[in-house]
Amino acid sequence: MARDARGNTPVHLAARGGHLEAVAALLAADPPPDIFTANLAGVTITDAINAAMAAQDRATDASPERSGGKADDGASRGWEGGDAWSDRLAAELSGDEDDPFGGPWGVPATPVESVDEFAQRIWREMQERQRARAAATSAEFVSARERQRARQAEAAAAAARQSSRILEDEQARDAAWREAVAQGDAGARRASYEARWQRFVAAPPASIGLRDVPWILSGPQDLDAAQLRRVVLYGATDAGAQRRCIRAELVRWHPDKFQSRFGQRLAAAEAVGVLAGVVALSQSLNALAAGVAT
Structure with a gap:
């Protein structure tokens, strides 16, 4: 498999960039990459993928939508590129390298996955992440659409109320005008009637x-x-x-x-x-x- 000047394989680079879909696709290649291949900093493909997935989880948990505020700087630092990323990852992974059991004293190390098992696990996790993102996107879309519909309904109701008020005002003014005309006409007719009555009796x-x-x-x-x-x-x-x-x-x-x-x-x-x-x-x-x- 091709490598860059720092010994990174395409899987290393995809993991470092957070492109986990690309990682899953590369693992499904024929032939698949050797997941124990390490770059010059000693970071294996397995290490890079696990770190990238953990960094993505931290970034998701610390996102404004999940935390209600600004994303945590510590989560965002997990995405930095270049040698710093590889060096820090190698340092973190070397904390127990002298431990012959690979874990805390008296605790057996976790059995090592085979390439197929690792690829299948990554694929399953990627599918779960994609489903979760799709569900979140769908829920957000539905929520946004409902908010838009609510705003449109409120705007329509406000317009209807305004139209109703305008119509009521026009009707009230028309009724007042008609009443004024009728009263004026009634006064003239009353005066005419009284004059005719007086002439009639006289x-x-x-x-x-x-x-x-x-x-x-x-x-x-x-x-x-x-x-x-x-x-x-x-x-x-x-x-x-x-x-x-x-x-x-x-x-x-x-x-x-x-x-x-x-x-x-x-x-x-x-x-x-x-x-x-x-x-x-x-x-x-x-x-x-x-x-x-x-």
Whole structure:
């Protein structure tokens, strides 16, 4: 297998760079590399791979996502390249080189793996790491998508609320404008009605037809409740004033009183129509009175 000036094989270099996928691929080559091959610093392929995987674990545990803050400098130092990496790794691995048992006193050394066992273990660990990264990436993607959807839903709801407020404001302004127009019109119609009534009662005796009667609205058939209320109660701001206005109109349009006062002057051809209109108007005034608070 090829080596660089420091005796590093491609597996050494891949491990030092943290490219564990490349390490797994190189171990699966035919023929596979000798995992006990050492570089000039004495670091074997096995040592380099184990150190790279440990460094990756430390970096992952100390990452901002896992630790909630800045990654630990000690973890990040495990990724440095060049001779420093190999020298430190060799020093760490030589701590028990004089121990004939390869471990603490009285504790048997861990059995050495074969090349195939080592390659299989590395492959399994790489697959587990890839699955873990894929799961983390998928979870983060789902979380980001859910956050985006939540932001979009909130933005849509805010826009809908704003549109609703604008519509309500427009409707309120329109209603206020219409009411102002209606009130202005009601004042003019009230003044016209009062003038016609005064002329009617002050006129010299003459025959009275449908068109001569000073109906509150436009005629005997015009009994719109809202318009009648506006005209009759125009200027009456409280319940007492409203009741007085309605009583005055009920006296004017009481069928018996109207017939007693003007019956002799009704034109024979229109007398029935006039009296029917008076009765209908009187009933509308009674309905208006029932709607005023007592």
